[in-house]
Amino acid sequence: MLSNQVWxxxxxxxxxxxxxxxxxxxxxxVRVAANRLxxxxxxxxxxxxxxxxxxxxxxxxRARDLDVLLASDGLDDALRAWFVAERARExxxxxxxxxxxxxxxxxxxxxxxxxxxxxxxxRVLERLRRRALKAGDALARSADRATDLHRLRRRxxxxxxxxxxLGEDTHALxxxxxxxxxxxxxxxxxxxxxxxxxxxxxxxxxxxxxxxxERDVARLIERWRALRADVAGVEGRG
Amino acid sequence: MTMELxxxxxxxAEERRLGLADERRAxxxxxxxxxxxxxxGLRRLGVEIERLHHSPLLRSVETAERLAPLVSGETAVSAxxxxxxxxxxxxxxxxxxxxxxxxxxxxPWLSELAFWLITGWRVDxxxxxxxWIDFPKSGVLRLEGEPRPGGMxxxxxxxxxxxRRVRK
Numbered sequence: 311m312l313s314n315q316v317w318x319x320x321x322x323x324x325x326x327x328x329x330x331x332x333x334x335x336x337x338x339x340v341r342v343a344a345n346r347l348x349x350x351x352x353x354x355x356x357x358x359x360x361x362x363x364x365x366x367x368x369x370x371x372r373a374r375d376l377d378v379l380l381a382s383d384g385l386d387d388a389l390r391a392w393f394v395a396e397r398a399r400e401x402x403x404x405x406x407x408x409x410x411x412x413x414x415x416x417x418x419x420x421x422x423x424x425x426x427x428x429x430x431x432x433r434v435l436e437r438l439r440r441r442a443l444k445a446g447d448a449l450a451r452s453a454d455r456a457t458d459l460h461r462l463r464r465r466x467x468x469x470x471x472x473x474x475x476l477g478e479d480t481h482a483l484x485x486x487x488x489x490x491x492x493x494x495x496x497x498x499x500x501x502x503x504x505x506x507x508x509x510x511x512x513x514x515x516x517x518x519x520x521x522x523x524e525r526d527v528a529r530l531i532e533r534w535r536a537l538r539a540d541v542a543g544v545e546g547r548g
Numbered sequence: 549m550t551m552e553l554x555x556x557x558x559x560x561a562e563e564r565r566l567g568l569a570d571e572r573r574a575x576x577x578x579x580x581x582x583x584x585x586x587x588x589g590l591r592r593l594g595v596e597i598e599r600l601h602h603s604p605l606l607r608s609v610e611t612a613e614r615l616a617p618l619v620s621g622e623t624a625v626s627a628x629x630x631x632x633x634x635x636x637x638x639x640x641x642x643x644x645x646x647x648x649x650x651x652x653x654x655x656p657w658l659s660e661l662a663f664w665l666i667t668g669w670r671v672d673x674x675x676x677x678x679x680w681i682d683f684p685k686s687g688v689l690r691l692e693g694e695p696r697p698g699g700m701x702x703x704x705x706x707x708x709x710x711x712r713r714v715r716k
Binding site: 356357358359360361362365411412414415416418419422423424 | 571572574602603604605606609612613616617622623624625626627628630636
């Protein structure tokens with residue numbers, strides 16, 4: 311049986327840090343723990359509590375995106391000030407969510423439900439592997455690359471966490487995820503720039519970012535055949 | 549806003565015993581069979597549930613899990629379903645925005661909730677309690693109307709035996 315105790319404790323402890331609003335790591339770790347526990351729930355073949363975990367992740371999602379942007383280089387003063395203000399606006403809703411009876415009930419329920427068996431988890435893992443490969447293969451012929459890139463990133467993350475729950479090596483998979491993570495950071499910056507009052511002033515920067523993003527996605531597609539083996543893992547290499 | 553409220557009592561769970569915390573009592577084999585029968589019966593009746601709220605206690609989670617395939621929208625865990633019904637629970641039901649909501653929980657609180665929504669009577673009410681049916685494990689009540697005290701009416705009651713008899 312795969313116990314969730316460590317990650318459940320991680321979720322609860324970091325929800326307190328996130329509510330404090332001082333250390334951005336708390337928000338990050340809430341999102342990571344909620345993602346890992348969602349994969350754990352999937353490995354058990356359960357549907358219940360997945361929506362509550364998604365609700366938790368969404369509650370901290372934009373705050374985390376803004377924390378990442380604020381930690382990056384190359385923001386001018388006006389843009390930094392805008393992101394700082396936006397991040398401050400996110401905090402009350404984040405605190406309300408992580409202090410809510412629903413969040414506490416989620417933690418209570420996660421502590422009670424039965425852990426998945428290894429044999430069931432392995433069957434689910436195989437399905438997650440196939441879905442991740444399918445998403446990567448679809449990217450080359452995609453008409454909506456932003457959406458499909460996001461889908462691939464999500465599926466790879468679930469595959470990696472599923473392998474980690476089963477104690478498997480995920481070194482190669484992390485490499486693929488790093489590439490996609492950098493692309494995602496650019497997408498987030500583009501989106502936040504576009505919705506900020508500085509959107510017009512940052513037109514040139516947005517154009518450059520969009521071009522870089524397009525180029526990097528094209529590179530990723532070229533490299534997909536090589537990366538595919540890392541995603542497939544040992545059993546998929548034949 | 550009028551809605552359809554499905555009130556579902558959890559299926560048979562392990563007996564209370566020393567060393568087993570109440571919240572950890574899981575469904576028995578019969579309980580799992582009954583919960584599957586509720587889901588099957590409701591599906592055969594053509595029931596569509598938009599949202600499902602359930603208590604965090606294990607027997608309720610396990611019952612709700614079996615109803616999850618009937619749910620077209622979200623499920624949510626609710627601490628309000630593991631205690632005597634409060635205004636917060638009635639607000640949660642009304643604010644769900646669902647035209648069809650299922651709640652899975654425990655006795656005597658589910659009966660108290662149904663009473664309150666149908667008659668406006670609460671356990672702390674000095675007036676005598678109106679007559680009420682026995683609400684067995686795996687029982688299902690369907691209420692219709694406005695989700696406020698006294699705003700709903702009892703539209704149907706199903707026990708697991710009748711739900712088992714529903715044919716395709």
